[in-house]
Amino acid sequence: MAELLINLRHVSDDTWLPGQVIVVMHDGHKWGSEEKPPKFFIMQLPGVHPDRVRKLLDAEYNDTIETGKAAHDLPRSWRILLERIPGAMLQTALKEGRVKLSAEDWDQLVELDCIRNESHYRRYGTEECMRDSAKDLGIAIDRKG
Amino acid sequence: MATERLKVVDTGGTGDYSSLAAAITGEAGDLISDNVYLRIKCQCTEGAADTSLVTITGYTTDASHYIEIFTDPTESYRHEGKWDENKYRIEAQASVTRGIIDVGIDFCTIDGLQIKGSGQYVSVSCVSVTGLTTDADRQLVIKSTILAQGSYDYTYTCSYGVRAERYNRIKVTCINVIAYDIPRGFFFYGNTITAQCYNCTAYGSSIGGFYGANGALVTLKNCLSYNNTDNYYGTFQKASTNNLSGPTQTDAPGSNPRNGVTVTFKDADNGDFHLAASDTGARDYGADLSEDDYFAFDYDIDGDIRPYGSAWDIGADEYTPYLITANAASISMTGAQEKSLAHRVLGANRGSVGAAGQYNGLTASRLLGTDSEELQVSPGDADTLAGRLLSAGVAAYEIMSDDAALLRRFLLAAASESLQVSPSEAATLALRLLSAGVAAYEIMSDDAALLGHRIFIVDASALQSTASEADTLRHRWLTADAETMEATGEDLYAIASRLIGAESGALGISPADAAVLRHRWLAMLGEHVTVTGSGMDLAALRLLAALSGHVAAVPLAADLYAILIPSALELIRLRLAASRAEAVALRQSHAVGTELSASRIRDLALQCYRR
Numbered sequence: 001m002a003e004l005l006i007n008l009r010h011v012s013d014d015t016w017l018p019g020q021v022i023v024v025m026h027d028g029h030k031w032g033s034e035e036k037p038p039k040f041f042i043m044q045l046p047g048v049h050p051d052r053v054r055k056l057l058d059a060e061y062n063d064t065i066e067t068g069k070a071a072h073d074l075p076r077s078w079r080i081l082l083e084r085i086p087g088a089m090l091q092t093a094l095k096e097g098r099v100k101l102s103a104e105d106w107d108q109l110v111e112l113d114c115i116r117n118e119s120h121y122r123r124y125g126t127e128e129c130m131r132d133s134a135k136d137l138g139i140a141i142d143r144k145g
Numbered sequence: 146m147a148t149e150r151l152k153v154v155d156t157g158g159t160g161d162y163s164s165l166a167a168a169i170t171g172e173a174g175d176l177i178s179d180n181v182y183l184r185i186k187c188q189c190t191e192g193a194a195d196t197s198l199v200t201i202t203g204y205t206t207d208a209s210h211y212i213e214i215f216t217d218p219t220e221s222y223r224h225e226g227k228w229d230e231n232k233y234r235i236e237a238q239a240s241v242t243r244g245i246i247d248v249g250i251d252f253c254t255i256d257g258l259q260i261k262g263s264g265q266y267v268s269v270s271c272v273s274v275t276g277l278t279t280d281a282d283r284q285l286v287i288k289s290t291i292l293a294q295g296s297y298d299y300t301y302t303c304s305y306g307v308r309a310e311r312y313n314r315i316k317v318t319c320i321n322v323i324a325y326d327i328p329r330g331f332f333f334y335g336n337t338i339t340a341q342c343y344n345c346t347a348y349g350s351s352i353g354g355f356y357g358a359n360g361a362l363v364t365l366k367n368c369l370s371y372n373n374t375d376n377y378y379g380t381f382q383k384a385s386t387n388n389l390s391g392p393t394q395t396d397a398p399g400s401n402p403r404n405g406v407t408v409t410f411k412d413a414d415n416g417d418f419h420l421a422a423s424d425t426g427a428r429d430y431g432a433d434l435s436e437d438d439y440f441a442f443d444y445d446i447d448g449d450i451r452p453y454g455s456a457w458d459i460g461a462d463e464y465t466p467y468l469i470t471a472n473a474a475s476i477s478m479t480g481a482q483e484k485s486l487a488h489r490v491l492g493a494n495r496g497s498v499g500a501a502g503q504y505n506g507l508t509a510s511r512l513l514g515t516d517s518e519e520l521q522v523s524p525g526d527a528d529t530l531a532g533r534l535l536s537a538g539v540a541a542y543e544i545m546s547d548d549a550a551l552l553r554r555f556l557l558a559a560a561s562e563s564l565q566v567s568p569s570e571a572a573t574l575a576l577r578l579l580s581a582g583v584a585a586y587e588i589m590s591d592d593a594a595l596l597g598h599r600i601f602i603v604d605a606s607a608l609q610s611t612a613s614e615a616d617t618l619r620h621r622w623l624t625a626d627a628e629t630m631e632a633t634g635e636d637l638y639a640i641a642s643r644l645i646g647a648e649s650g651a652l653g654i655s656p657a658d659a660a661v662l663r664h665r666w667l668a669m670l671g672e673h674v675t676v677t678g679s680g681m682d683l684a685a686l687r688l689l690a691a692l693s694g695h696v697a698a699v700p701l702a703a704d705l706y707a708i709l710i711p712s713a714l715e716l717i718r719l720r721l722a723a724s725r726a727e728a729v730a731l732r733q734s735h736a737v738g739t740e741l742s743a744s745r746i747r748d749l750a751l752q753c754y755r756r
Contacts, residue, residue, distance in 0.1 A: 005167055007170055009171070009173070011203040012174070012175070013203055013205075015202045015203035016170050016173050020170075022166055022197075023163075023164050025163075029158070030157060030159075031163050032153075032158060032159075032162040033161055034152075035162060035167055039171045040167070040171065057197075059200055059243060059247070075170075075200035
């Protein structure tokens with residue numbers, strides 16, 4: 001099972017944003033004392049190998065860096081839009097410091113367009129595109145739980 | 146003045162964060178407005194690597210409000226100049242072109258890390274400073290860090306050790322950094338890049354060791370580029386000096402180049418780039434950078450003080466035969482630490498000594514002062530150990546047989562019936578000899594220094610004296626008054642007694658003798674030691690480190706003071722090279738009678754070390 005460390009802080013220069021996946025670990029990882037709300041929470045994805053979700057850690061490096069004028073570079077391309085995820089799920093995350101997602105939960109996050117590739121979004125700009133991108137991640141949670 | 150904000154990363158989960166990546170995100174913000182400088186101390190209490198890619202961004206910094214990412218030299222999580230799977234390390238794989246550590250802030254220092262990178266269909270850097278924004282003024286300092294190639298299954302690899310290029314104004318300073326088996330070790334490209342590499346080592350690069358290309362302003366001093374396809378590529382600043390190119394290349398830039406030179410490392414095939422005792426290529430050919438205008442320092446990659454010998458060495462390592470002080474009461478070491486210490490006590494090449502397995506552990510325990518009864522070591526075992534101990538030295542340092550016997554008696558006194566000392570006394574004896582030898586190595590006469598060489602097996606050339614000369618030296622060194630004591634053959638026991646007992650009436654030493662001994666050996670009397678005379682400061686510090694569980698810095702008079710340090714172990718780790726001036730500074734910085742906590746003296750010692 002993969003455990004994702006999700007950022008909750010918004011740094012004023014817009015580099016670090018709520019919902020960014022900061023670290024991916026195997027379950028059983030021993031987290032530090034500050035890796036919990038209000039800075040982070042843990043999202044557990046049963047049956048998902050950590051390697052399957054490392055894509056969420058990619059930084060945004062677009063081609064414009066070659067010109068030195070990259071305007072939208074971010075330390076993470078992907079973000080989970082916390083404002084869109086179901087309230088109960090978010091409450092559990094904030095209260096318990098961790099939330100365990102079922103396959104249905106993940107599907108719901110995708111359908112609610114909670115999983116967003118920011119650079120693609122800026123480039124293509126449609127929710128449908130975002131949904132397709134999230135589906136293309138191929139993250140399949142164990143339906144046996 | 147900015148205050149320190151200290152956060153601990155421990156991959157074993159006991160710290161504030163379990164990865165450096167999380168710490169960077171969790172602490173991001175405006176350090177200037179918070180008026181802090183952020184220090185992130187990295188540990189691995191369970192030995193696990195930090196496997197997360199690190200993007201250092203989201204900070205507002207300046208020269209006083211910066212980030213320092215480090216491993217503590219007083220802790221066991223810092224490498225010792227060679228890649229070590231038991232120390233804190235970052236091992237990560239990237240699937241986009243980037244750095245394992247991407248630096249995107251202006252002021253950042255990386256100190257004492259190990260970084261391995263690999264790429265998944267892309268090229269990555271161990272440390273990259275291409276940055277995420279424009280118009281920055283990055284000032285990155287990388288110190289005492291090892292950069293290496295990670296394992297990979299794909300076409301692309303970790304392509305760069307340190308990479309700074311393109312459009313940002315970037316100033317990179319690399320001090321005592323090793324990059325090995327990476328296609329490009331130190332890569333600086335572009336006319337907005339200013340880089341200083343001092344005492345860095347590039348080895349085994351399939352493309353090139355040091356790059357200064359496309360207008361980058363790169364200054365190399367005391368750099369060692371060896372066994373790379375191209376040791377130095379591009380152009381380098383005129384201030385470059387004392388660089389080495391080998392084994393056959395002749396492209397070392399700057400003044401005083403060493404070209405076509407063979408360098409002998411301890412074990413380059415296994416990533417150990419410490420200079421071997423037999424090296425004649427890099428040792429003592431460096432420039433003194435202790436007062437360098439741009440970045441002054443006087444230590445090597447594993448904290449040894451430069452220079453050892455007549456001049457600085459070229460490359461990240463300063464060849465330093467290990468000397469040791471030990472405190473049986475306070476040392477508690479296991480596993481790799483014990484092994485490491487055993488190697489050092491053995492005075493042999495780090496990692497290459499011929500004592501292994503049970504002998505290694507046994508030797509370490511004995512020399513660390515463990516009671517022989519607890520170890521259930523028979524005299525025969527001790528002789529075996531002695532043989533091994535000495536055979537390592539004999540093989541490596543050509544110790545004469547008389548010297549070996551002397552060493553055996555001194556260092557393995559617990560097993561020596563003839564010395565008639567108890568195990569605990571023997572342990573003390575060993576400690577004091579070791580401690581005093583370290584001190585004597587720095588003080589007193591040339592004779593004492595020579596005897597220090599003998600006892601600590603540090604200098605083959607100094608071991609060529611005859612046995613009679615050794616006796617003379619021993620007498621001068623050990624006796625309170627060489628002119629009157631007339632110590633002869635049987636005084637080993639007396640010497641041992643004096644060393645052990647100092648002022649003990651049971652040992653039959655007169656107060657006068659004890660007083661002399663006190664001065665000579667700086668033996669502990671009560672809680673403080675009074676040290677007089679020039680040159681004794683270091684001796685006091687070092688010997689007291691072996692003896693004291695109490696710390697105090699007490700100025701007694703203009704040239705009279707006492708400083709105690711809590712444990713020799715800390716001294717070992719700090720490798721404190723306190724000079725008289727530093728000791729005096731310590732004294733002057735504290736009021737008369739000020740008692741210092743162990744942590745405070747550690748801080749002070751560390752300050753000395755850093756200076």
